Amino acid sequence: MFRTIAVGSTNPAKSSAVRALCERAFPGCHIVAIDVPSGVPEQPIGEPETAEGARNRARAALAAVEGAQLGFGLEGGVDEEGHLINCVAVVCADGRENQAWGVRFPLPPAVAARALRGEELGPVMDEVSGRTESKKSLGAVGILTNGLFTRADMWQGPVACSLMPFLHPELYAAS
Known part of the structure; x- marks a missing residue:
């Protein structure tokens, strides 16, 4: 389906x-990681800015990789109350888009x-x-959980959930 x-x-x-x-969802697919701008500050604050960064990255990745059928953008942010938030956006070459949130x-x-x-969380x-x-x-989550849950682990849930409409298009079709 998505190569x-x-x-x-x-x-x-x-x-x-x-x-x-994606390798589990679409066996044989080829993943291309590419550095693209988020279009938001280095440390996004709040859900709108974090979501915008994820969407911008997904769209830019899709446009930058020749022949790509899906583009992913992953953006971590901090909400106004001081919580870490993370958003995944996925865009399809046919124009469909979806977004999912993590922990x-x-x-x-x-x-x-x-x-x-405004300081970036990583440093x-x-x-x-x-x-x-x-x-x-490890990321902040891995440091704060003593490695029980790493940054890569944290991204897997929203990546999987962002794929739902692409795995079951018949259930997500507009009525």
């Missing part, structure tokens, strides 16, 4: 989640305050945890 799938990020925590789910959890107050002032978490490049592996 070439573009992911609007080269971050392994994001692209590995798309790869893991929402409270960040430590000092971390949330810095993110809400803040690196600083407070003594790690480097944590956003490419």
Whole structure:
């Protein structure tokens, strides 16, 4: 069905989640991870900005990869109350689009305050945890759960749910 799938990020925590789910959903598909702009601030604040970043990445990835039939955008943000949020957008070459949300959890107050002032969460978490490049592996969720649930794990749920209308188009057809 979908042979070439573009992911609007080269971050392994994001692209590995798309790869893991799409290879199961569409055996034999080819996943292309490409760095594309989100069109939103480095640290999106609130659901609208986070969703816009995911949509922008999905559309840009689809446009950038020749022959792609699906484009994914994955965007992490912080809501106004200091919770981490994450959104996945998927767009199809035929114009269909869908969006799904993942976990929402409270960040430590000092971390949330810095993110809400515009600092990107990844470097803040690196600083407070003594790690480097944590956003490419554990992420904030992995650090705060002591590795029980990693950033790649966090993306798998919304990636799977974003695919629902593409896996069951007969159930999602407009009436």
